[in-house]
Amino acid sequence: MPSRIMIVGLGLAVxxxxxxxxxxxxxVSNERDNTMSVVDSETMEVLRTVEVGQRPRGITxxxxxxxxxxxxxxxxxxxxxxxxxxxxVGTLPSGPDPExxxxxxxxxxxxxxxxDDNLVTVIDIxxxxxxxxxxxxxxxxxxxxxxxxxxxxNTSETTNMAHFIDTASHENTHNVLVxxxxxxxxxxxxxxxxxxxxxxxxxxAVIDNATREIKHKIEFEIPGMRSESIQPVGVRINKDGTKxxxxxxxxxxxxxxxxxxxxxxxxxxxxxxxxxxxxTPDEKYIISTNGVSNDITFIDVASDxxxxxxxxxxEPWGVVVSPK
Amino acid sequence: MNAGIAGDTVxxxxxxxxxxxxxxxxxxxxxxxIMVREGLRFLHQRERFxxxxxxxxxxxxxxxxxxxxxxxxxxxxxxxTYVLYEVYITPGLCGMIMLFSGMQSSLSMVYxxxxxxxxxxxxxxxxRWYLLVSKLLAGVAVSIAQVYVFLAICWFWGVKAPTxxxxxxxxxxxxxxxxxxxxxxxxxxxxxxxxxxxxxxxFVIFPMYFASSALYxxxxxxxxxxxxYTICRSNPFxxxxxxxxxALYGQVEWLxxxxxxxxTAIFLAAAIRAYDPSRGLMARKQNMGGxx
Numbered sequence: 001m002p003s004r005i006m007i008v009g010l011g012l013a014v015x016x017x018x019x020x021x022x023x024x025x026x027x028v029s030n031e032r033d034n035t036m037s038v039v040d041s042e043t044m045e046v047l048r049t050v051e052v053g054q055r056p057r058g059i060t061x062x063x064x065x066x067x068x069x070x071x072x073x074x075x076x077x078x079x080x081x082x083x084x085x086x087x088x089v090g091t092l093p094s095g096p097d098p099e100x101x102x103x104x105x106x107x108x109x110x111x112x113x114x115x116d117d118n119l120v121t122v123i124d125i126x127x128x129x130x131x132x133x134x135x136x137x138x139x140x141x142x143x144x145x146x147x148x149x150x151x152x153x154n155t156s157e158t159t160n161m162a163h164f165i166d167t168a169s170h171e172n173t174h175n176v177l178v179x180x181x182x183x184x185x186x187x188x189x190x191x192x193x194x195x196x197x198x199x200x201x202x203x204x205a206v207i208d209n210a211t212r213e214i215k216h217k218i219e220f221e222i223p224g225m226r227s228e229s230i231q232p233v234g235v236r237i238n239k240d241g242t243k244x245x246x247x248x249x250x251x252x253x254x255x256x257x258x259x260x261x262x263x264x265x266x267x268x269x270x271x272x273x274x275x276x277x278x279x280t281p282d283e284k285y286i287i288s289t290n291g292v293s294n295d296i297t298f299i300d301v302a303s304d305x306x307x308x309x310x311x312x313x314x315e316p317w318g319v320v321v322s323p324k
Numbered sequence: 325m326n327a328g329i330a331g332d333t334v335x336x337x338x339x340x341x342x343x344x345x346x347x348x349x350x351x352x353x354x355x356x357x358i359m360v361r362e363g364l365r366f367l368h369q370r371e372r373f374x375x376x377x378x379x380x381x382x383x384x385x386x387x388x389x390x391x392x393x394x395x396x397x398x399x400x401x402x403x404x405t406y407v408l409y410e411v412y413i414t415p416g417l418c419g420m421i422m423l424f425s426g427m428q429s430s431l432s433m434v435y436x437x438x439x440x441x442x443x444x445x446x447x448x449x450x451x452r453w454y455l456l457v458s459k460l461l462a463g464v465a466v467s468i469a470q471v472y473v474f475l476a477i478c479w480f481w482g483v484k485a486p487t488x489x490x491x492x493x494x495x496x497x498x499x500x501x502x503x504x505x506x507x508x509x510x511x512x513x514x515x516x517x518x519x520x521x522x523x524x525x526x527f528v529i530f531p532m533y534f535a536s537s538a539l540y541x542x543x544x545x546x547x548x549x550x551x552x553y554t555i556c557r558s559n560p561f562x563x564x565x566x567x568x569x570x571a572l573y574g575q576v577e578w579l580x581x582x583x584x585x586x587x588t589a590i591f592l593a594a595a596i597r598a599y600d601p602s603r604g605l606m607a608r609k610q611n612m613g614g615x616x
Contacts, residue, residue: 224389252406269406297405305484309405 024280025083025322026287027068028296029056030313036070037312038086041280041287041321044298044308050086053079058100059318062125063107068320069125071098071112078112078123083322093130095121100184100318102143102152104167111152111167113140120154122170132170136163144185144194151209153194155182162196162205164212174212178205186235186244188259197232197246204232204246206262216262218246225251234276238283238301245286245299247274254288254297256304266304270297278319289316346450354450355458362462365432376425376470380417381477388413400541402573414483415569416538418471418493422501422568423561425467427529430508433459434515453596460509460592464501471497489572496571500564503584506591507560513598536562537569560587 023042029052030037036050036059053072061068061083068081069092078092078101094101095114098121102111109131110123118138122131137156144153145167152165155178162185164174179201186195187209194207206216220230231249237259238244244257253267254274271290274297279286285298285307296316297309366373388410399405403412436442448455475490485493511524533539535552536559546553556562563583570577 269408271406306405309399 022282022284024282024324026278026280026296027059027061027320027322028289028312028316029059029070029318030315031055031057031291031317032314035313036068036081037316039296039310039312041285041298044310046310046312048086049313050081052081052088053077057317058098058112059320060101060103060110061320061322063103063323065322065324069101069103069110071101071318073097073099073115078110090128092123092125092128093121094123095119095133099141100143102145104145105147105149109167111143111145111154113143113154115139115141118156120152120165134165134170134172136165136172137161137175142182142184142196144187144196146187146191146209147189148191151191153185153187153196153207155185155196157181157183157199160198160201162194162207176205176207176212176214178207178214179203179217183233184235186237188237189239189241195235195237195244197235199231199233199249202227202230202232204235204257218257218262218264220246220248220251220255220264222248222251222253222267225253233274234288236277236279236286238279243301245277247277247288249273249275250292252290254286254299268299268304268306270299270306271295271309276318278321280321281323287319287321289319291315291317351450351454354448354454355461358445358455358458359462359465362429362459362466366466372428373470376421376428376467377474377477379424380420380474383413383417383420384410384478384481384483400543402570402575402577410478410481411483412541413539414475414478415572416536416565418474418497418568418572419500419536419538419561419565420533421470421474422464422467422497422564423504423529423533425463425470426501426504426508427511427524428508429459429463429466429505430512430524432463433509433512434520452599456509456596456599457592460502460505463505464498467501468494468497485572486574488574492574493568493571496567499581499584499588500567503560503564503588503591506588506595509595510591510598513595532559532561535559536565538562538565560584563587 023040026039026041028037034052034054036052038047040047052070054074056070057073058071066083068083070079070081072079076096078094078098079088080090082089094112095117097114097116098112099115100113108125110125112121114121118136120134120136120140124131136154137159139157140154141157142155150167152167154163160178160180160182162176162178162182163172165172178196179198181198181200182196183199184197192209194209196205196207204218205214208215230251232246233249234247236245242259244259246255248255250273252270252272254270255264256266257264270288271293273292274288274290276289277286283301286301288297290297294314295309295311298307300307391409445455535555542553542556545556563580566577567580567584
């Protein structure tokens with residue numbers, strides 16, 4: 001009999017710890033009101049709102065979850081926010097108007113796209129110093145890095161190119177012309193493909209990383225929706241590389257794409273003008289930022305159904321989820 | 325109403341005091357008989373079943389497609405995120421099935437009265453209220469079956485509710501079905517002839533359906549016209565729809581539940597009174613020398 005109680009107790013304890021372990025913190029940058037919202041991924045409630053620098057856009061988190069890095073575009077700097085105190089504990093030197101960045105797989109280097117001076121800045125996080133500046137096309141924005149950390153892809157919104165950069169030599173080795181206004185670059189987990197979204201072109205180009213050529217172009221069609229309002233921006237691919245999610249801007253939908261066939265399986269209805277996406281680490285949810293309706297939508301990844309929308313600050317732009 | 329029926333029922337409608345009182349078993353046999361008859365009638369009229377489904381499906385497939393962009397700008401409970409228009413109107417269409425079905429069974433009562441088969445029912449020694457409630461339950465059971473078939477089609481169309489919602493919606497459907505059925509029964513007591521039923525369509529079903537939250541959220545109506553909003557707010561059908569809507573998403577909307585329960589009680593009491601030959605409207609009609 002005591003053993004049975006113990007088993008029940010153990011089961012309860014396991015159940016409870018599993019329950020709490022699933023809750024992550026979701027960080028959302030609110031472009032218009034200069035704040036960052038912290039949202040609990042399980043209760044889906046805003047835990048706190050943190051004052052940050054002006055026009056916060058790109059947001060990411062250190063590999064250990066200790067610090068948040070945030071592009072304060074109008075302050076021309078990258079802010080470091082402590083995830084325990086939610087205070088700004090330092091800044092990283094970027095070029096003018098940093099918009100979006102990507103963290104190297106080892107978490108030590110930050111590659112920042114500076115919208116105004118056509119440069120990608122390479123920053124050593126520990127030393128808080130600039131390691132190099134790489135000239136790219138006009139209005140650089142999208143940043144993707146290969147899983148092995150050797151290849152960086154930057155997209156320039158006006159030049160309409162995906163620039164392939166060797167991270168060892170900081171050399172721009174290949175340029176691939178894509179459709180108008182490329183906004184985002186995302187590598188497949190095996191590193192063989194890069195997906196680049198084109199906002200005005202309305203397509204996602206799948207670029208072969210070996211040949212550096214476009215192998216497929218994904219187009220979108222939503223019944224009853226004008227094609228101009230379908231503007232692909234954020235792209236996320238799941239860990240096993242089977243499903244891709246593309247945020248479609250003013251179409252208010254997130255497209256779910258089978259990465260084998262490149263077919264759109266489903267359009268998920270979210271809030272207005274959806275731009276960026278982030279998975280929770282357990283890939284239970286993918287979260288979208290809806291800039292016009294000032295909220296974020298949690299999409300259940302297993303069923304691809306929208307579950308809950310939470311109001312955050314004004315014009316949510318970027319989103320990242322703590323690794324723990 | 326035949327004078328003969330009224331006369332018979334005055335005599336047979338009361339239980340003979342010399343006989344032993346009816347047990348629960350007898351009541352159940354009576355209920356079963358009425359249910360089976362209603363079910364058989366429904367099964368034998370396949371067109372009616374198809375027609376009952378086609379109506380909401382037309383709304384779902386055609387109307388909702390055309391109005392897809394109407395919604396998606398606001399989140400209202402019980403929804404926790406943005407929904408497509410077809411998702412929004414599905415509970416309203418369930419309500420529509422219950423509404424039409426409730427009115428249809430009241431139509432069948434007018435028909436029964438004209439054809440004389442109501443005499444068979446009303447000569448039964450069971451209390452009048454029990455016969456009416458049984459008839460009502462039988463009609464509601466048939467319409468609930470229609471709603472579930474409709475919800476199954478919706479599911480394949482991509483309008484899905486949580487699994488628990490499909491169970492929770494059952495009592496909500498039962499209660500709102502009783503309310504609408506009792507209203508239909510009350511109306512049927514007022515109609516003398518089958519032909520007058522078209523009037524019910526125009527004066528009851530359509531206003532009830534369109535001036536409700538079935539097709540558009542009430543905040544939208546409020547933006548358009550505060551008067552219309554007040555009308556919609558005082559329409560019991562709105563509360564039936566909201567009760568179904570919340571139940572389908574596993575929640576209880578207490579205000580709607582209260583309004584629907586109170587309305588059911590009032591309509592039912594009035595219908596029973598109306599069908600009471602000694603007091604109700606039927607007696608009055610007879611006094612007026614009606615030929616129905």
